[in-house]
Amino acid sequence: MNAFKPLTDNQLDVVKEIGNIGAGHAATAMSQLLNRKVDMFVPSVRQVSLEEMTEIAGDKETEIASVFLRITGELPGSMFYILPPQQASHYLTLLTGAEMGTLEELAGSEMAVSTLLELGNILSGSYLSALADFTGLTIQPTVPSLAIDMAGAIIGDGLLEISQFSDYAIVIDTLFSEGSTAMNTPVKGHVLLLPDPVSYDTLFNVLGVSHND
Amino acid sequence: MTELATIIKVGIAEWDIVKAPNLIRTSGLGSCVGVVLYDDRQGMAGLAHIMLPDSAMAKHDPFPVGKYADTAVMELYRQMVQQGAGKYNVKAKLAGGAQMFQFQAANDMMRIGSRNINAIREQLQTLRIPIVAEDIGGTKGRTIEFDPGTMRLNIRTVHKGVIDI
Numbered sequence: 001m002n003a004f005k006p007l008t009d010n011q012l013d014v015v016k017e018i019g020n021i022g023a024g025h026a027a028t029a030m031s032q033l034l035n036r037k038v039d040m041f042v043p044s045v046r047q048v049s050l051e052e053m054t055e056i057a058g059d060k061e062t063e064i065a066s067v068f069l070r071i072t073g074e075l076p077g078s079m080f081y082i083l084p085p086q087q088a089s090h091y092l093t094l095l096t097g098a099e100m101g102t103l104e105e106l107a108g109s110e111m112a113v114s115t116l117l118e119l120g121n122i123l124s125g126s127y128l129s130a131l132a133d134f135t136g137l138t139i140q141p142t143v144p145s146l147a148i149d150m151a152g153a154i155i156g157d158g159l160l161e162i163s164q165f166s167d168y169a170i171v172i173d174t175l176f177s178e179g180s181t182a183m184n185t186p187v188k189g190h191v192l193l194l195p196d197p198v199s200y201d202t203l204f205n206v207l208g209v210s211h212n213d
Numbered sequence: 214m215t216e217l218a219t220i221i222k223v224g225i226a227e228w229d230i231v232k233a234p235n236l237i238r239t240s241g242l243g244s245c246v247g248v249v250l251y252d253d254r255q256g257m258a259g260l261a262h263i264m265l266p267d268s269a270m271a272k273h274d275p276f277p278v279g280k281y282a283d284t285a286v287m288e289l290y291r292q293m294v295q296q297g298a299g300k301y302n303v304k305a306k307l308a309g310g311a312q313m314f315q316f317q318a319a320n321d322m323m324r325i326g327s328r329n330i331n332a333i334r335e336q337l338q339t340l341r342i343p344i345v346a347e348d349i350g351g352t353k354g355r356t357i358e359f360d361p362g363t364m365r366l367n368i369r370t371v372h373k374g375v376i377d378i
Contacts, residue, residue, distance in 0.1 A: 051224040150243075152241015160244070164265065167226070
């Protein structure tokens, strides 16, 4: 049915702008919450195979903390918020004052889990409401869930919906890092937005971009 | 003569077949299930990294046969027999089918691990392939590696170390 059709440059620009707007708002929300400067990089839009997608945060066996949620409404899709272990513990320390050592400790702590979920909630909420304002579409995030485990296993599970339609996903990948004042380690996280294949028709329609140009 | 063992890696929704002394491996199984079919007399093993239970779910065509439980098990078995595996000497080991995300609202996709397992069991039963060992369910991702020389399936889980089944 949905044969995989590469996006044109024009369409890619539009999708990238979506990422820019969403991530810009998310960065502001995160900066306020953490009371730190958070830098969001220019998003990259890539069309990747499912296999490449599971390696987007590094090796498939790399441990990550990830908040995942589905987007429902007129623009269905999936959203991931991915943090390397050190960054997740660092944010927890900033937000709660608690020192968390390993990811295992972190996974076992109810407060840590709900803090990370809340961080994911705020980030995705601001990302998606900016997107809703810009497109005029109704978009609702589901309740987020958290997993701390191998990147490949986590991302693979988030791809289940998309994988019924296609062997490829279009991913809007925004890297973020804390401003230079905080830590000197250049640890970065990802915000990934993966619209379901059906969402592209809607998106290009409301933004007045032709499908065939 | 010493032959150097190669590890063949199987990606998501893919499958492959190896002969001893080579090993076959797939990384990062979440709700996905790794199905190993093997023939101990031939020292041959096939591995499929299955994502979804039923090819009737496919809303695209063509789709990779390795993605769905029904098509993956069938194709893997067929190809192994074609490459010399004994029709009645193929056995299975399974790993995976976890639930990675815990606090998800009611959503069919979130129970996909157990649905994958059920679909695979059904297909194996149809083909009369016995399941010799399995490590399934739970909430943790797995990386698995099978050695068709020893028929051991090595399973690595984050924080829980390594087991052989």
